[in-house]
Structures are given as structure tokens and as C-alpha cells.
Amino acid sequence: MLCPKCENELLENSLFCNKCGEKILVEEIKKNNSDDISIIEQIHVKEKTHFVMKKVFIFPILGTVLFVLYYIALNYMNDNGYKFVGISSYLKYLIPIIIIFLIFPLILMAFKNIKNIKNIYKNRDKRKANSIVNEEVDGEAKNGVIKKKKFTPVKIVVMLIIIGAIVGGGTIYSSKQKAIKAEQAYMTNLNQVMLLVSIQGAKIEADVQEISSVWHDAIFSSPVNVNGKDAYTFDTAIQYKNEEFKSNGEMDAIIKGKTDIQKLMEMLTNPPSKHKDAYELIMKIYTSYNEFEGMFESPTGNLTGYNEKYSTLDSSLSAQLKEFTTRYPIGK
Numbered sequence: 001m002l003c004p005k006c007e008n009e010l011l012e013n014s015l016f017c018n019k020c021g022e023k024i025l026v027e028e029i030k031k032n033n034s035d036d037i038s039i040i041e042q043i044h045v046k047e048k049t050h051f052v053m054k055k056v057f058i059f060p061i062l063g064t065v066l067f068v069l070y071y072i073a074l075n076y077m078n079d080n081g082y083k084f085v086g087i088s089s090y091l092k093y094l095i096p097i098i099i100i101f102l103i104f105p106l107i108l109m110a111f112k113n114i115k116n117i118k119n120i121y122k123n124r125d126k127r128k129a130n131s132i133v134n135e136e137v138d139g140e141a142k143n144g145v146i147k148k149k150k151f152t153p154v155k156i157v158v159m160l161i162i163i164g165a166i167v168g169g170g171t172i173y174s175s176k177q178k179a180i181k182a183e184q185a186y187m188t189n190l191n192q193v194m195l196l197v198s199i200q201g202a203k204i205e206a207d208v209q210e211i212s213s214v215w216h217d218a219i220f221s222s223p224v225n226v227n228g229k230d231a232y233t234f235d236t237a238i239q240y241k242n243e244e245f246k247s248n249g250e251m252d253a254i255i256k257g258k259t260d261i262q263k264l265m266e267m268l269t270n271p272p273s274k275h276k277d278a279y280e281l282i283m284k285i286y287t288s289y290n291e292f293e294g295m296f297e298s299p300t301g302n303l304t305g306y307n308e309k310y311s312t313l314d315s316s317l318s319a320q321l322k323e324f325t326t327r328y329p330i331g332k
Contacts, residue, residue, distance in 0.1 A: 068168040070095050072175060183272055187328070190278055193264045194324050197289045200257040201317055204296050207250060208310050211296070214241050215303050238299060258293055261286070278328050285324060288317040 003010055008019040016023055217224040218237035224230070226240035227247070245251040265286055271279040292313045299306060 065164065066095065066098065068164065068171055071168065071172055179272075183274060186268070186272060186275055187278070189264055189267050190275065190282055190328065193261060193268070193282055194285065194321060196257060196261050196264070197285055197317075198321055200254065200261065201289060201292060201321070203250070203254060203257070204292055205314060207245065207254070207296050208292075208299075211238065211241060211299050212303070212307055212310065214238065215299070215306065219303065254293065254296060261289070278324075281320065281324055281327070285317065285320045288313060288320060292317055 002008065003017040003020065003022055005022040006017060006020045008017055010017060214224060214226055214231075214237045215234055218231055218234045223232045224237055226237050227244035229240050231237035231240050242251070245254075265282075268279055268282065295306070295310060295313070301309075
């Protein structure tokens, strides 16, 4: 045991220090010895905790990074219509479980050891390390003051988790905003197709009716005057009618509208899951439109069949457009 005044080594059961003459109180000696043991124990706890934390703090970092990448990938797949199939479908549930196993042990251990670490740092200024402590901790305690590291493994892990949460939250928010904008842009394109088909359908309807009228007159009232020329046969009447469509710009307008619709339809491939039903309906409308437009470009068959096909396609296209505007109002 040591003298409380000069820290001289005392003989067992000494009542006075043989160096400074200080009277020795048994209670004080016990207290000093107890303090020494307490310091050593707490420093050992600290060293052990730091050692363990240094070894395992990489796992929650990996878990946080994996979570961010997983969420980004999941959103990308949902936005682009991809799905987990076969064995890969289990990854959707396996990856979150792996993330939990990576992060949870660190959190549990941090809570378990944080009390010990707090006590060490809280009492560091009140405790003095003697020569025994200096030998045990290899410089961890100097001049009776336990030094506190600026960046401990716990702090580093906590900081990285916070940074990961901020980055992950920002990435998730950004991904959500992009997905919302992409969905809005997709629906805008769907509505543009619907509007163009409606406009083009009305033009084609009028043109097909003119073709049918010329066709009828060429059969029953020959000759028929078309574009300032007399036509005695159906083929000649249709030829003159096409020349009239070209001269007044109607043919170019129909072809341009068809090209614009085709370009928009190419932009609608791979629809988001939210708009798959709307895409399927617009595909039906597009198919009907192409058949209807074909009656304008290449009138074939007989007059009765032509008129019946026109009536069927006109009714079908009108019903499909009405269904689309009812189910997906513009701006909604």
C-alpha cells in the first residue's frame, strides 16, 4: 500500500510513513487502493469496448450502404417495369434481412457498452492514475488524467450511420421525385397520343366519307367530276381524289399526324407499373387508328365492304377514346 501524502511504499499495517512521517489511516488507504482498482477496471472495460467496436463497426456501414443501394435498385426496377423472377425473387426479402443482421448487433452492443464508456469519461477528471495504472495501460493515463480520444469507434459508427441516413434519405427523396416526374411525363405523352388520335380520326373520318361518296358516284353516276376532272371508273376517281388531297395539303397533314403519333408511341414502351392499364388501352386505340388511317391511304375491296369497315372502325375508335378520357381524365 502507498502513503496518501508522498506515495511511498508502506509496510503492511504501518501506522506512520517511514519517509514523511504522515499518519496512516486504514480507511484512506482502502479508499486509495479501491480507486486504483476502479481506474484499472474501467480502463480495461474501455480498452475492451474500443477493441470490439473497432472490429465490428464496419458491419453497420456495409448495412447502411447496402440499404441505400437496395432501395435505389428497387425503385429503378419498379419505375421501369422490371420484376424479380425465379430464384432472384427471394432477393427482395433476403437483402432486408441481411441489412438488419448487419446493423442490429452493432446497435445492441453500443447500447450495452455506452454506460461503461460514459462513466469512464464522466469521472476522468476526478481520478488520478498512479504508477500501477501507468504500467497497466501503457500511457493511456498520464499525470492522473485519462485522455479521451476525439474520435472513438462508437462516435465514428454513429456519424457514419447519420451520414448514411442523410444520404439515403436524400437519395430516396430524389428517387421519389424523379419517379413522380417520370409518371407525370408518361401520362402527358399518353394524353397527347389520345388527343392526336382524336384530331386525326376526325380528319380521316371526313376524308373517308369523301372517298366513299366519289366511289359511289363513279359506280352509279359516271362520269363523276373529281378535282376538276371527269372520272369514268372507280380507280380513276380515287386517283383524282388522292391528287386533290395532295394539292390541298390534306395528305401531308394525315401523314405528319401518323408520324407524330408513332414517335409518341415509341416513347411509351416499358410503362411504369402504375400506367400499364392505360398503356394497354392506348395500344388498342393505336391499332384501331392505324386500320382507320389505312382506309384513307389505300381504299380497297368493294364499296359495301368499305362502308361497313368504316362504320365498324369509326364506332370502335370513338368508344375507345371515350373510355380513355373517362378512366384517365386529362390533368389527373
